[in-house]
Amino acid sequence: MNVVLLGIQGSGKGTQAELLSQKYKLPHINVGDSLRENIQNQTELGKIAKSYIDKGELVPDEYVFAIVEDVLNKAEKGFFLDGFPRNLEQAKFLLSKFKIDKFLLLELDEETAIKRILARRQCKKCKKVYNILFQKPEVENVCDICGGELILREDDNKQAIKKRIEKFHHETEKVIKLFKEQSNFITINAAQSLLAINKEIISKIN
Numbered sequence: 001m002n003v004v005l006l007g008i009q010g011s012g013k014g015t016q017a018e019l020l021s022q023k024y025k026l027p028h029i030n031v032g033d034s035l036r037e038n039i040q041n042q043t044e045l046g047k048i049a050k051s052y053i054d055k056g057e058l059v060p061d062e063y064v065f066a067i068v069e070d071v072l073n074k075a076e077k078g079f080f081l082d083g084f085p086r087n088l089e090q091a092k093f094l095l096s097k098f099k100i101d102k103f104l105l106l107e108l109d110e111e112t113a114i115k116r117i118l119a120r121r122q123c124k125k126c127k128k129v130y131n132i133l134f135q136k137p138e139v140e141n142v143c144d145i146c147g148g149e150l151i152l153r154e155d156d157n158k159q160a161i162k163k164r165i166e167k168f169h170h171e172t173e174k175v176i177k178l179f180k181e182q183s184n185f186i187t188i189n190a191a192q193s194l195l196a197i198n199k200e201i202i203s204k205i206n
């Protein structure tokens with residue numbers, strides 16, 4: 001089962017992809033996380049990616065394509081892909097290389113999306129994502145899993161968020177329009193609780 005999750009930043013793609021990955025025992029592939037891993041490991045790609053990510057810009061396709069092709073080829077039984085494609089070139093690249101069984105669009109209004117992003121915290125160590133509004137850790141600022149410190153992502157500041165949302169409207173919405181023409185395109189109401197969204201997805205992909 002190859003599934004692509006689409007939606008505005010803050011719509012919960014990452015959280016839902018993680019839940020689905022646990023349920024179906026298939027990898028959750030997130031391009032942003034792969035890029036951040038490269039930054040943390042101070043690779044050449046990480047150095048290049050950082051300058052784009054900090055500003056909320058998209059990392060150029062040539063770098064992103066290499067990551068995506070490599071990780072998707074390793075996911076032989078299927079995947080939940082989140083954060084890719086974000087523009088038409090990436091969409092065409094994906095369709096030319098992989099068969100996609102479901103496209104899931106998590107629909108959410110911009111105002112709620114921004115509120116959710118500003119409440120997002122990520123563990124510095126294991127990268128688990130929390131939300132101080134509705135997905136709190138047991139102890140404030142401490143990861144439930146590994147005890148690591150919870151931080152606001154560097155690009156989760158108002159200016160970079162605005163830029164990322166602009167990119168979503170200008171570039172990713174064209175991708176959504178293209179995928180909407182496919183029969184396996186599914187729309188999900190992302191303005192619900194985390195578990196209600198999950199239930200809706202599962203009932204629609206089965």
Ligand code: AMP
Binds near residue numbers: 035056084
């Ligand atoms: P995310 O974790 O999905 O919010 O992505 C964080 C940042 O990583 C984005 O603002 C981009 O700079 C970069 N990034 C993630 N996915 C992509 C992609 N598909 N194409 C280009 N850049 C990306």
